[in-house]
Amino acid sequence: xxxxxxxxxALRRGELAQRVGCNLETIRYxxxxxxxxxxxxxxGRHRLYGGEHVRRLRFILRSRELGFSxxxxxxxxxxxDGGGGCADVHxxxxxHLELVRRKIADLxxxxxxxxxxxxxxxxDASPECPIIETLSGPPRGKRxxxx
Amino acid sequence: xxxxxxxxxALRRGELAQRVGCNLETIRYxxxxxxxxxxxxxxGRHRLYGGEHVRRLRFILRSRELGFSxxxxxxxxxxxDGGGGCADVHxxxxxHLELVRRKIADLxxxxxxxxxxxxxxxxDASPECPIIETLSGPPRGKRxxxx
DNA sequence: TCTTGATCCTGTAGTCACTACAGATTGTAG
DNA sequence: CTACAATCTGTAGTGACTACAGGATCAAGA
Numbered sequence: 001x002x003x004x005x006x007x008x009x010a011l012r013r014g015e016l017a018q019r020v021g022c023n024l025e026t027i028r029y030x031x032x033x034x035x036x037x038x039x040x041x042x043x044g045r046h047r048l049y050g051g052e053h054v055r056r057l058r059f060i061l062r063s064r065e066l067g068f069s070x071x072x073x074x075x076x077x078x079x080x081d082g083g084g085g086c087a088d089v090h091x092x093x094x095x096h097l098e099l100v101r102r103k104i105a106d107l108x109x110x111x112x113x114x115x116x117x118x119x120x121x122x123x124d125a126s127p128e129c130p131i132i133e134t135l136s137g138p139p140r141g142k143r144x145x146x147x
Numbered sequence: 148x149x150x151x152x153x154x155x156x157a158l159r160r161g162e163l164a165q166r167v168g169c170n171l172e173t174i175r176y177x178x179x180x181x182x183x184x185x186x187x188x189x190x191g192r193h194r195l196y197g198g199e200h201v202r203r204l205r206f207i208l209r210s211r212e213l214g215f216s217x218x219x220x221x222x223x224x225x226x227x228d229g230g231g232g233c234a235d236v237h238x239x240x241x242x243h244l245e246l247v248r249r250k251i252a253d254l255x256x257x258x259x260x261x262x263x264x265x266x267x268x269x270x271d272a273s274p275e276c277p278i279i280e281t282l283s284g285p286p287r288g289k290r291x292x293x294x
Numbered sequence: 295t296c297t298t299g300a301t302c303c304t305g306t307a308g309t310c311a312c313t314a315c316a317g318a319t320t321g322t323a324g
Numbered sequence: 325c326t327a328c329a330a331t332c333t334g335t336a337g338t339g340a341c342t343a344c345a346g347g348a349t350c351a352a353g354a
Contacts (some may be wrong), residue, residue: 043320044321062286069175076282085273087272093265094265100257107250111247115244117240124232124233131240160302189350193302193350302348303349305344305347309339309343310339318333320330
């Protein structure tokens, strides 16, 4: 079996972080907000993780990579935990896809505006700059994209 | 002259916010971080804005709409205030364009992955869901896009 | 002139998804 | 037994705002 699926019995926090490739503190953060169940502890209260924790954390990290918010991931995990159906997962995903597509459209509009302005700019010391003109222009009002 | 260029002598904060279409508190925030100079006040310490404030605030808001960060805008304003050249503005803009293009590429990759998974999903109650498979998959490691 | 209600003032806390730090405790290798 | 690494807890910081509390001021009507 591959490294990613090897049996693990008692990883500590740093080892888990290294194995899944996330920051040390992220794990404690996910536990704090209830995405990861509190793991068993050693006698001295050090957290001890097993294979199921590795699996769950990987799921969360990959979902974040794909742009799902923490609350969306919480919903996905709830469906999974409850043995919920594929249909619910599909609904959440297509909702998320819609958002991703809107973001792409926003960014493309933005890219067109900026590249047009940059192309019109003479790059010299003239006082009239088409980029400044563009930035001084009226707001388009479609201010989605909270970065 | 159009409404947007009419002469204004003493707008209060709420009026300025309404005129440029931003939140009331945003103006105070921009003053606090030094993007907008502190305006003159009335006897009772109420802020009084003029035409130059309108112009500057519009510049900031439009730049934000086009995805510039506060620090990038600060740089742009410094260039403008100092009568700096078009070349510097162009440099900042093309740097920003680069970022925008990377974001578009990231989102497109993400969109492809998600829509492929969603298309493969049967949307029934089966335990094996291709979306869940995708979300459980290995991280791709290209985790830009801090949202 | 007085009153009323809208607007404004200040400072602070909340948002999201982490990340970083301080100071104390525990685990482990030599 | 001693070092030193790793972990523990709680808290504060990030960016770009937004919202609120408790008080002061403004403008219009009576």
